[in-house]
Amino acid sequence: MSLRRFAQENNAGSPKSPLANPPSTPRSRASIGIYRSPASTASISSSIPFDWEAARSHRPPPYATPMSKARKSLATPGGSGTPRRKAVVRKRSLYERITSIPSNIAFQIALFPHNLPLPSSKTSARIIGSAMHFLHLCTRISQINKVPDSDVGWEDMYHEGEGTPWFDWTLPMTLLLIFSSIFNTAYLFSRTRIYRFHKSTAPLSSPNARTVAAELDFEPLKPPSLMAQLRSGLWYAFSYSWRWLLGMSPPSMSKPLPPKTSKVQQLSAWNPGELELELFSIYSPIHALLWLATSSANWILLLFIMGLTSVQLNIIIHSYNIRIRDKELIAAEVMNEYNEEFVYPRVNPIRRDAAVMTHQSEVVNVWED
Structure with missing residues (x-):
């Protein structure tokens, strides 16, 4: 019956024109660009490799930034539209400015000494060290001038302790300079x-x-x-x-801990701090002791030794700081190479879809011989 009905339907009507239903081009599938998110793709397993070069600004992005339409105003030449409104800034009155003076002073006191325009750490250390050397020099000169019948000057340093009181202002100043250098050294090595x-x-x-x-x-x-x-x-x-x-x-430096801890x-x-480190190289306890041993017979030699000691300490500190920075650069480059070669390829692997299709005729029944 089905074949007879099919033949009757074909012979009953006139043949259809091929232009009645023209062929249509199938709609192309939307391509997934590199700028699209992997979550918007057709598959969950596939991923798009991350563009590291574009993220590092080594390559422009594959899409253009949408330009915002700026509103034209009468202020621009050839523009049309409403003019820009001028902002009104409210100024404080004289009474408000006077009443805010105590709060401003309290605020500046709370920020002290961070609000002072201080020089850099190295410059401050050089100024402090030079001032300590100058004070020690003035102290030694004052001790020489107190020697009786001091007409020769530096030659009388051999007899600077004869006929002078054992306590004057030079003694506390000398002790202050020595203890200052010791305190700076202790603070430097305790940080x-x-x-x-x-x-x-x-x-x-x-x-x-x-x-x-x-x-x-x-x-x-x-x-x-x-x-x-x-x-x-x-x-x-x-x-x-x-x-x-x-x-x-x-003795042991560490304290014993409880068993269940x-x-x-x-x-x-x-x-170490930069200021304390620089000050230690300029005025250390060795410099203070060398000033105590200065006399008319060896003052040139001791000044040369103090200068040589400062230069030697400064060179050692500067070279060691450069070595530490070089080690940091080497460690950073090692981690960068490790990330580029091992971490990034495994964190963002490039995947693709692989599908397998079969038919019922290809299915083998294991229960049949």
Whole structure:
């Protein structure tokens, strides 16, 4: 019946014109550009490689930035539209400015000394060191002038202690300069920064490392104060000296922890300041002691030794700082090469879709022989 009905329908009507239903071009599939997000693609598994060169501004983006339509105004030549409105700025009255003076003064006092236009650290250290050398020179000259019958000048430094009082203003000034250099040295070598290695189980091979109790604290770790470090250092030196005299084992720097306590490795890294480091190279305790040994017979030699000591310390400090910066550059380049060669190719792998189609006739029934 179906074949007969098909033949009747074909013979009943006139043949259809081929132009009645013209062929249409299939609609092309929208291409996914590199600027599109991988989430907007047709597949979930496929991904588009990230354009690192465009992200580093080494290559322009594949799409143009849409230009915003600026409103034309009468202020521009040839423009049309409403003119721009001038902003009205309210000025404070004389009474408001006078009443705000105390609050401004309190604000500036709260910012002191950070609001002062101070020179750089190296310049400040050079100024302070030069001033300390000048004060020590004035102190030595004053001690010479107090020698009785001082007509020769520098030659009388051999007899500068004869006929003069043992206490005058030169003694506290000399002690102040010596203790200032010692305090700067102690402050320089006591500045540290604390790091804790929570993922490291093996002990660190450093004399500044020790084992402490693990505490989950998001605040930055603060090193102990200078006085606390001096007290602990003096006590350790005293304990080590009498233990060494009695032939006992030296004391331990770290305190014993309770048995049921989670432990973590802590490293106290030296973190010197630029001002203290530069001042140490210009006026150290050695310079202060050399000034005390200056006399008419050796003042030229001792001035040369002081200058040579400052230059030597400055060269060593400068060379070591350059070495540290070079090591940081090498470490940064090693991490960059590691990221480019291993990390980035595995974090953003290039994938593609692979589909397999089959038919029922190709299915093999394993239960049939």
